[in-house]
Amino acid sequence: MKPIFLFTTKDTKHTKGRATCHSRLRALRVLRGEKSKADFMISQSGFTLLEVLIVIFLLGMISAMAWSGLGMLDNNKRRQITMETMEQIREAIMGPAGVYDDTGQRVIGGYVKDMKKFPDLWEARAEVKPSFASTDWDDDDPENLSAGLGQGPDYTMNPDYVFFRPSGEFVKDRWQWLPPYRKLTDDTTNNYDHTGGLETENEGQPRGLWTFYTEDLRFDIGTHTAPGATEGDNWKGPYILEPKERKSDPGAHYAQNSTEYESLSPVWISASGWETWEDGDYDASLGELFDEKESFRLLNNDGRFTDGWGRSLRFFITQDPDREGSSIFWILSEGPDYDAIYPTKGTCSGHTWAVDAADTMSEAYDDTLDENLDNIVMKIYSHEYETVFEQQEQEKEAATTAILSAVRLALIGQSPNDLNTGYTGDLLELPALFQWETDATPQWDDQDSSSTPYTKGQPRGLWTRTPNAEDSADDLDEKKWGIGWARSYFPVPGGRDENQVIVDAWGNALLFFMDDSGPELLILSRGSDGRFDFGTTVDGSKAEPDDFTETLDIDTYDPSLTENQDNQVVFIRSYAYSPGYLTLGNLTVIDATATTTKARLFVDGTIAGDTILSCSTLTDEDGDGTLDDWSTGTWPGTPCLDFSDTSATTLATGARTLVVWNDTDSNDEIDTGESFKRVIFKVLPLAGTGEVESIEMDTAVFQTY
Numbered sequence: 114m115k116p117i118f119l120f121t122t123k124d125t126k127h128t129k130g131r132a133t134c135h136s137r138l139r140a141l142r143v144l145r146g147e148k149s150k151a152d153f154m155i156s157q158s159g160f161t162l163l164e165v166l167i168v169i170f171l172l173g174m175i176s177a178m179a180w181s182g183l184g185m186l187d188n189n190k191r192r193q194i195t196m197e198t199m200e201q202i203r204e205a206i207m208g209p210a211g212v213y214d215d216t217g218q219r220v221i222g223g224y225v226k227d228m229k230k231f232p233d234l235w236e237a238r239a240e241v242k243p244s245f246a247s248t249d250w251d252d253d254d255p256e257n258l259s260a261g262l263g264q265g266p267d268y269t270m271n272p273d274y275v276f277f278r279p280s281g282e283f284v285k286d287r288w289q290w291l292p293p294y295r296k297l298t299d300d301t302t303n304n305y306d307h308t309g310g311l312e313t314e315n316e317g318q319p320r321g322l323w324t325f326y327t328e329d330l331r332f333d334i335g336t337h338t339a340p341g342a343t344e345g346d347n348w349k350g351p352y353i354l355e356p357k358e359r360k361s362d363p364g365a366h367y368a369q370n371s372t373e374y375e376s377l378s379p380v381w382i383s384a385s386g387w388e389t390w391e392d393g394d395y396d397a398s399l400g401e402l403f404d405e406k407e408s409f410r411l412l413n414n415d416g417r418f419t420d421g422w423g424r425s426l427r428f429f430i431t432q433d434p435d436r437e438g439s440s441i442f443w444i445l446s447e448g449p450d451y452d453a454i455y456p457t458k459g460t461c462s463g464h465t466w467a468v469d470a471a472d473t474m475s476e477a478y479d480d481t482l483d484e485n486l487d488n489i490v491m492k493i494y495s496h497e498y499e500t501v502f503e504q505q506e507q508e509k510e511a512a513t514t515a516i517l518s519a520v521r522l523a524l525i526g527q528s529p530n531d532l533n534t535g536y537t538g539d540l541l542e543l544p545a546l547f548q549w550e551t552d553a554t555p556q557w558d559d560q561d562s563s564s565t566p567y568t569k570g571q572p573r574g575l576w577t578r579t580p581n582a583e584d585s586a587d588d589l590d591e592k593k594w595g596i597g598w599a600r601s602y603f604p605v606p607g608g609r610d611e612n613q614v615i616v617d618a619w620g621n622a623l624l625f626f627m628d629d630s631g632p633e634l635l636i637l638s639r640g641s642d643g644r645f646d647f648g649t650t651v652d653g654s655k656a657e658p659d660d661f662t663e664t665l666d667i668d669t670y671d672p673s674l675t676e677n678q679d680n681q682v683v684f685i686r687s688y689a690y691s692p693g694y695l696t697l698g699n700l701t702v703i704d705a706t707a708t709t710t711k712a713r714l715f716v717d718g719t720i721a722g723d724t725i726l727s728c729s730t731l732t733d734e735d736g737d738g739t740l741d742d743w744s745t746g747t748w749p750g751t752p753c754l755d756f757s758d759t760s761a762t763t764l765a766t767g768a769r770t771l772v773v774w775n776d777t778d779s780n781d782e783i784d785t786g787e788s789f790k791r792v793i794f795k796v797l798p799l800a801g802t803g804e805v806e807s808i809e810m811d812t813a814v815f816q817t818y
Contacts, residue, residue, distance in 0.1 A: 188449050191421030192489065195446045198426070199491045202418060202444055205322050205353035206232065206493060221498045224322055227349045229502060231442045231495065234297040234317030234428050235327055236309065237279035237290035239263035244386050245274045250291070256333050263295040265328055266337050270295075270305060277309030277392060279316050279410065283371045288364070288413040293330040293341055294320065297430075304468045307393040307457045311430045312473035314393060314455040316410060318417050319428060321348070323355040356418050363423070364412035367405055377405035387464050394461040395454060402452055402484070420446035420489070427453075431475035433494060440495045443474065448487030454479070506641055509618035510681070513638045516617055517683045520636055523575050523602035525690040528766050529798045536575055536602045537690045538767025539592055541717060543632050546570030546625055547580055548661050549611035556583040565662045568627040569648070571614050575603040594783075595770035595793070596718040617681075619643065624658060628667045632687050635667040640679030646671070692763035693796035695756045698748020699807040702728070702773055703735050705743035710812065712745075712773045713781070714754055716764055720781050724762070726753060734809075748806045757800065769794045773810060774818070788815035 204210070208222020224232050239262060241249045247259040258264055261271030270277060281290045299311040308314045320327045321344050330341030344350070368374040375381070378399065379388035390397035392404070411425040418426045429443035447453040456477040459469040471477065479485060524543065526534035536544055545559035548570045552562070557573055558581055560566045573580035574589055578598045581587035589598035606613050614622040617638040626635040626648065639645045639656075647670050649660040655676045667684065671677060702710055710728040717723065726745055734742035746753025754771075756764035774789030776782075783789055790810050796803055 191449065194421035195426075195489050196491075198418060198420065199444045199446075199489070201353060202319070202322070202426075203491060203493055206319070206442065207498065218504065219497070219501050221501050224319075224350065224352050225498050227347045228321070228344070229347075229498075231430055231440065231493070232319035232321035233327065234311065234315065234430060235294040235320045236297060236315065236317045237281060238293055238295055239270060239275040239309070240278055240280035241275050242273075243381050243383070247274075256335065258334055264334050264337070265293070265296070265330065265341050268296050268298060270300075270309070272305050277306060278407070281410070281413070283369075283374070286362070286369065288374075288415075290413075290416060293328045296328070296342065299430075299473075301470070304458045304470050307391070307459060307461070307466055309392075310458075312432075312475060313457055314453075315427070315429070316407075316417075316425060317428055318356075318425075320416070321350070322353045323351040325350065356414060356416060358413060358415040358417075360423075363414065364409040367409040367412070374406065374409060377409060378403060379406065391461050391464055391466070393455075393457040395457070396461065402454075408451070420448075422446070422449060422451070424451065429474045431473065433496065434475050436494075436496050439499060441475065442493040442495070444491040444493075446489040448489055450484065450487050452484040453488055454482050454484045509641070512618035513640075513681050516615070516623070517636060517638065517681060520575075520603060520615065520623065521683050521685065524572075524634070524685055526767070528690045529688070531797070532768065532795055533690055533766040533797075534768075535690075536572075537765065539595070539597060539599050540574070540589065541596065541765040541767075543627070543634055543685065544572035544574035545580070545587075546627055547573045554583055555610065557581050558584070559587060561662055566627075567661045568629065568663055568665050569658050569661045570625060571622075572625055573613075574598070576601045576605045590718075594715045594718065594772065595768050596715055626665050626667055629664045630666065632691075633667060634685040635665075635670060636683040636685065637670075638681040640681060642676070642679055644676040645680055646674040646676040688798060690766050690798060692758050692760075693756060693766040693769070693798055693803065694758075694800055695754060695764055695769065695794055695796050695803040695805075696752050697746065697754035697771075697794075697805045697808065698750075698752045699744060699746045700726070700753050700773070701734050701807065701809040702743040703809070703811040704741050704813060705731060706775060706812075707731050707743075708779070709775050709777060710743055710773070711776045711781070712753075712771060713783070715770045715772070716762060722762075724754065725781055756796075756803075764796060766796050766798050769796045774815070775812065783818050785818055787818050788812065789818050790815050 204223060206224050208220065208226060212220040212222070214220055238250065241262060245259075248254065248257055249262065250258070259274070261269055261274050263270045263275055279290060279295075281288050283289075297309065297311050297315055297317040298306075300306040306313055309316075311317075325344050325348055326340045327344060328341030330337070330339045333339055362369070368377060379390050379392070381388050390400045393401055395401045412423065414423075414425055420426055424447065427443070427445040427447070429441075429445070431441050431443065433439040433441050445453070456472045456474055458472050459466045461467075480488065480490070522535060524535045525537050526532055528535070528538070532538070546567045546569060547557040547559050548561075548567050550556055550558050557571075558567075559570070578589045578591070579585070579587070580589070591597050592599040603615070606615050608614065616622055619639070619641060621639050621643050624637040624639070624645065626637070628634070635647075637645055637647070644655045646655050648658060648663055648665055651657040651659045670682065672680065672682070700712055702712075705728045707728055707730070712726040714724040728743040728745075730743075731740045732742050732744055733740050734744050756762065771792040771794065772783055772789050773792070774783050774787050777787055778784060790812075792808060794803065794805070
């Protein structure tokens with residue numbers, strides 16, 4: 114029995130509306146799988162035509178919305194994943210964005226902070242052409258590889274020998290890239306890199322972000338030894354996790370073994386000696402945009418960053434066309450259409466290239482091409498860190514200059530133009546240089562096992578009176594009468610044991626070189642590159658000194674050499690602190706005692722080396738009618754003290770002490786209980802300075818020692 118709807122003329126509109134509403138509710142129940150009592154009644158005799166039409170309409174609407182929404186959501190989500198991955202890579206390269214120090218300067222982190230450059234791009238070794246008949250990677254002696262296969266250290270590629278693309282093979286049904294890896298370059302000489310270069314389509318990856326061993330060379334190739342190129346001492350990575358392929362058989366619809374891969378286009382034609390088209394040739398029939406080999410490789414992503422569509426991200430390092438000398442690091446996804454057109458440094462006709470050196474990513478990439486419209490591109494500009502590093506370098510250079518000035522001050526004070534308050538002013542000589550020795554008891558020592566003094570090392574006497582804790586013979590005498598170790602002339606460096614060294618603003622130890630022919634020093638900061646070219650270095654690296662007793666002539670240091678151009682150096686010349694000039698015309702002592710009253714100028718602190726004057730004749734200098742005074746020297750005439758660059762005995766610069774005393778025990782020493790008076794002279798290494806006409810004193814004001 115069919116349900117009967119009753120209508121009245123009084124409320125036809127609303128009644129009809131309720132009927133329609135009931136029909137829709139019934140349809141929705143059906144969609145949800147619900148049934149009412151009325152539905153059981155209806156099921157016995159079927160739906161009305163109106164109900165069927167409503168159900169069909171609603172199903173169609175829901176299906177259309179679902180499929181459309183799912184499609185849009187999928188690509189949007191993939192774009193989001195791609196951009197998030199790019200941001201992670203950017204952060205690994207440059208550090209977090211938007212971070213500034215308290216001076217408002219951008220804080221650079223990641224790889225660039227440590228390495229001061231973008232990471233290089235590396236591809237698996239180049240695929241050798243089937244026509245190549247000499248020694249290749251698969252021969253029994255790959256260490257004797259023929260040149261031009263892309264091997265290090267220069268990674269030169271000969272287009273007659275190799276394809277400009279990475280190689281791999283199936284191992285246990287899984288694709289693996291073949292090491293060693295080739296560092297991509299920009300061939301500006303021959304422009305052979307129509308693909309496979311930094312400025313053209315390539316499959317390189319920034320391996321230095323996650324591995325120290327970027328080349329991964331597993332055997333020696335001539336003088337290029339395993340493990341090949343590495344990131345070097347400044348690398349503090351990894352900066353990001355190594356990308357891994359998550360799928361078990363990516364690209365299986367293209368190839369599942371090496372034979373199937375070789376059959377993918379472009380295919381090698383033995384008779385002609387080339388493939389069906391050249392890599393990078395977009396004009397050929399079924400050319401570059403139909404490269405099945407490449408499509409397969411872009412789906413196999415062990416050691417490759419991927420976009421949201423599961424394909425390899427592209428990387429380029431190009432010139433910055435707007436800033437000479439700067440570069441741009443590109444990260445590119447080909448988007449949902451999996452296609453892109455790249456510059457190729459020319460055009461190909463058949464299998465012959467006409468070179469156009471300006472046809473590069475930096476100059477000719479066209480983002481308006483249909484194939485490029487959906488590409489997702491992130492660019493990182495080197496000037497972002499170059500300006501920061503330039504400022505930092507200027508600050509470090511200034512800081513290093515200040516450190517070197519502080520060392521100079523510690524050594525010779527304000528000499529030659531003012532008082533020598535430094536080490537040489539107190540100890541009368543340059544400090545010995547110490548090396549950390551580990552052959553027996555670890556210690557700092559100033560000479561090797563054969564008692565030969567070191568000419569390279571650290572001047573530990575600048576901050577400690579006991580520079581060798583294991584040998585008291587190296588202790589410095591405490592200061593007395595102006596001669597001896599008085600204080601730390603330079604702040605104690607941080608670090609312990611062998612790490613207690615004076616460092617520059619780059620964190621490298623300052624290098625000290627003692628001239629063999631005279632008491633002179635060369636003090637050297639290696640600058641930002643940490644290298645120098647002077648004397649013998651470890652393994653000729655020009656990074657660390659070697660042969661610590663080497664005879665050196667500091668005048669042979671050449672600032673024009675490549676490794677020295679960013680060095681900062683200070684020369685401590687002997688004439689800057691010695692000899693000193695002092696002339697005392699006359700010394701008069703009132704109420705002196707013959708043979709007892711004496712004057713001693715402390716020249717080196719020893720009786721033999723000091724100048725000692727003794728009262729032998731008494732005169733009446735104060736006019737009291739008694740011969741009880743002592744006067745020595747005349748001005749002008751024969752001064753009692755006279756030191757210069759021509760005197761028989763030279764005098765060190767600094768605060769030199771003259772003691773006048775009553776030597777009651779006649780031993781030429783100032784002993785306890787003896788009365789004395791001290792005079793301090795400011796001795797400079799400048800002719801015409803230090804001239805004192807006369808000094809007069811009375812023993813009545815002497816103090817007891």
